[in-house]
Amino acid sequence: MQASTTPPGATYPRAVLFDLLTALLDSSTVWNAAAGSEEKGRAWRAEYLRLTYGCGAYVPYEQLVKEAARNAGMADSAPDALEAQWDTLPVWDGARELLLALQPHCKLAVVTNCSRQLGHRAAARLGIGWDAVVTSEEAGFYKPDPRPYRAALDQLGVQAEDAAFIAGSGYDMFGTSVVGLRTYWHNRVGLALPQGAPPPELQGATLAPALPWLRTFASAQTL
Structure with missing residues (x-):
């Protein structure tokens, strides 16, 4: 037995x-890499979290990530870079x-x-x-x-x-x-x-x- x-x-x-x-x-490590620095990554992620916790009913995740990137002054390429590194x-x-x-x-x-x-x-x-x-x-x-x-x-x-x-x-x-x-x-x-x-x-x-x-x-x- x-x-x-x-x-x-x-x-x-x-x-x-x-x-x-x-x-x-x-996940913050990948956000920082996609943003180009830890400081930019933190600002982008903080804006994303603000949008997420404030919306309640589902809005497409990728849409929120892009909106947060624009609001935080990220490059247009940042959301694509984030998804490209997702499996890491x-x-x-x-x-x-x-x-x-x-x-x-x-x-x-x-x-x-x-x-x-x-x-x-x-x-x-x-x-x-x-x-x-x-x-x-x-x-x-x-x-x-x-x-x-x-x-x-x-x-x-x-x-x-x-x-x-x-x-x-x-x-x-x-x-x-x-x-x-x-x-x-x-x-x-x-x-x-x-x-x-x-x-x-x-x-x-x-x-x-x-x-x-x-x-x-x-x-x-x-x-």
Whole structure:
């Protein structure tokens, strides 16, 4: 008989949902390269995020990227350069290890603010078989509207109280709090929580604390 890989006393959630382009992938590096510098990349990405979080109902992702580039004074070629480098998105250290550790115990899903094409291409960078990949295009809304998170839960057949979310942006907390998803924030660069956002249950600068947090999921529900 093969020995169990579940640590003694571990109680995992039934499903773990992930932000993709910040929590698992270092998309900012590709934005900076397409923009020509880190400073320009930050300005472009900040404008894109402002447009995304403000629009709610889905507007084509590529359209928002181009509009943000114009608003931030980027060259017309920048959006094409971003898409050309899309399949080189770097994976954060510890991301694959976390997914492989969870896969025997939990359903795994992506909830990402992206087009269907680019979202599924980015999800493939992790090299695992996802149980669900939900993009804003497919859900019809951008996060932090609660509908993309709920769409993933519906596809998985899991209730929010039996699932957890790994966020990459503090804005995710607006949506996950409405849905009832306990949340770990992979806050890589130590950003402040957006004004008015409920705090995550736990946050860290790496993904390392997420696994022990998820292993004690059920017992923490009783707190």
